[in-house]
Each structure stands twice: as structure tokens, then as C-alpha cells.
Amino acid sequence: MSIVALAGSPSANSRSTVLLHHVLNRLDPDVERSEIVLRDLPAAALVRAKANDPLIRRAREQVAEARLVVIATPIYKASYSGLLKTFLDLLPQDALRDKTVLVLGTGGSPAHLLALDYALRPVLAALGARHILDSIYAVDTQFAPHAIHGHVAHDEIVERIERALADGPIALRPPVDARVIALAA
Numbered sequence: 001m002s003i004v005a006l007a008g009s010p011s012a013n014s015r016s017t018v019l020l021h022h023v024l025n026r027l028d029p030d031v032e033r034s035e036i037v038l039r040d041l042p043a044a045a046l047v048r049a050k051a052n053d054p055l056i057r058r059a060r061e062q063v064a065e066a067r068l069v070v071i072a073t074p075i076y077k078a079s080y081s082g083l084l085k086t087f088l089d090l091l092p093q094d095a096l097r098d099k100t101v102l103v104l105g106t107g108g109s110p111a112h113l114l115a116l117d118y119a120l121r122p123v124l125a126a127l128g129a130r131h132i133l134d135s136i137y138a139v140d141t142q143f144a145p146h147a148i149h150g151h152v153a154h155d156e157i158v159e160r161i162e163r164a165l166a167d168g169p170i171a172l173r174p175p176v177d178a179r180v181i182a183l184a185a
């Protein structure tokens, strides 16, 4: 079992990435994992769709090797981030076939709760994903500021992530205090 985590926010101090790190820190230490910070990929290669750029090629391989793909994105203009789209556009057509996918989204407004379902889910399906776990959507008010990590998610979000992970194919750490694990990132 290996896991790839895609951080789809252009922002360095990102709430959606906090959720992503929470998931990574809940995994059993023996689970192989890698994180791709999409904003750190070469911008020119992303916008010019250069799939053969060495860093893009490596990122594509990491996705190909993973059994679980965890995607974190902010909601931008009632959809997922354009940064994430530039990367998804560089994946092969069946890149997510036989993989489980978990989507984590954050937005300023509860009105865009369904954006992940109507905007991102069809794209994941087009990439072959057939097992998509219930997505997690959190609004900015469900985070508190944190001196080291920038943000920390409220307990209700942490509990929703726990429930989503329980439905997945992933070995987790024993269930100690999940918030403590999240802050250990």
C-alpha cells in the first residue's frame, strides 16, 4: 500500500494542506507515502503541459505507484484550484483506475459545499477513479490560528476525516488523540 498526497493550494499557509497533513499523520508509520506540493512543481511546465519535464514525470510516477490518492484543494471561484487542474491535465487518461481517492476541500463559504462533487468528482471519474471516498469540506471558520502550523482544524472536521479514513483501504495508527497527531506534523 502506498499513498500519494496532492497539495493543490497555491498558498504557503494553506488550510487545505493542514487537512492533508492530518491524513498523512494518521497513517500507520509502515505505510509508504509521498506528498506532492503542486505549487512547487515547475510553473512553466504546468501551464505549457510539458508532461516530460523531469519533476512532472516523477510526480506522475508517484501517482501511478499509489493505491490511495489524497487530494487537497481550496475552492476558487466555485470550483477547485486551477493549480490542481493544471496537474490533473498532465495525468494519463486512466491515471486513477484501481485507486481509492479521498478529496479534502476548504472554502470561505458553506454555499460551495457541493463544489467538490459537481466540479472535481467528474474529472476524477474521467481519470478512471471508481472508488471515491466521501469528500471532506471545511469552511475557514472551522479552523483556529496556530502559532506553528498556521491553522488547526476544529474537532468536528478531525472527526469527519477519521470517519472517511475508516472507510478506506488504509492502515492507520492506533486511535489516540487525533488532534495531537495532527499537530505533530
Ligand SMILES: Cc1cc2nc3c(=O)[nH]c(=O)nc-3n(C[C@H](O)[C@H](O)[C@H](O)COP(=O)(O)O)c2cc1C
Pocket (backbone or CB within 6 Å): 009, 010, 011, 013, 014, 015, 016, 017, 073, 074, 075, 076, 077, 078, 079, 106, 107, 108, 109, 110, 111, 112, 139, 140
Ligand atoms: C482567488 C480565490 C477565490 C476564492 N473563491 C472562493 C469561492 O468561490 N468559494 C468559497 O467558498 N471560497 C473561495 N475562496 C476562499 C478559499 O477557498 C478559502 O479561504 C480556502 O480555505 C483557502 O484554502 P487554502 O488555505 O488551502 O488555500 C477563494 C479564495 C481565493 C484566494
